Amino acid sequence: MELERISLAIDPDLLAKFDRILAESGVANRSEAVRDLIRKRLVEEEEDPRAEAAASLTLVYDHDTRELSDRLVEIGHEHHAQILSTLHVHLDHDLCLEVMALRGKRRDLRRLASRVLGLKGVLHGGLVVSSLDVLAEVKR
Ligand code: NI
Numbered sequence: 001m002e003l004e005r006i007s008l009a010i011d012p013d014l015l016a017k018f019d020r021i022l023a024e025s026g027v028a029n030r031s032e033a034v035r036d037l038i039r040k041r042l043v044e045e046e047e048d049p050r051a052e053a054a055a056s057l058t059l060v061y062d063h064d065t066r067e068l069s070d071r072l073v074e075i076g077h078e079h080h081a082q083i084l085s086t087l088h089v090h091l092d093h094d095l096c097l098e099v100m101a102l103r104g105k106r107r108d109l110r111r112l113a114s115r116v117l118g119l120k121g122v123l124h125g126g127l128v129v130s131s132l133d134v135l136a137e138v139k140r
Contacts, residue, residue, distance in 0.1 A: 018033070048131075048133075050105055052105065053103070053105070053129050054101075054102065054132060057100040060096070060123050062094050062121050065121025068120065068122070072116070072119070075115055083101075
């Protein structure tokens with residue numbers, strides 16, 4: 001198979017940290033690591049997008065970032081049907097931790113997570129999704 005070459009722009013500090021993780025995990029090179037990340041994302045996206053799911057969305061953010069708190073409140077109201085509950089913890093002077101319990105179509109939960117995690121000022125986070133259909137089958 002012929003491979004296609006791409007180039008990407010990245011913050012040097014971020015790349016140095018990524019290289020350190022690669023060295024520790026024994027992955028041969030950056031290309032292989034990026035291919036792994038893309039494959040993982042594709043597998044996740046290929047799950048049935050209409051399946052009913054429950055999820056937790058975790059985010060750590062800097063509450064001083066301009067308009068971030070307002071944006072989070074707006075998104076929260078827009079997605080009120082999917083957001084069952086939110087836990088907020090003030091970690092220190094600047095940082096906040098939030099954990100949202102979600103329920104809805106897998107696709108909608110992923111969209112909501114992408115919107116929230118893509119906001120300026122959100123430093124880290126992730127979504128853990130459990131398909132309720134699959135869980136019901138396992139239980140039987
Ligand atoms: Ni806070």
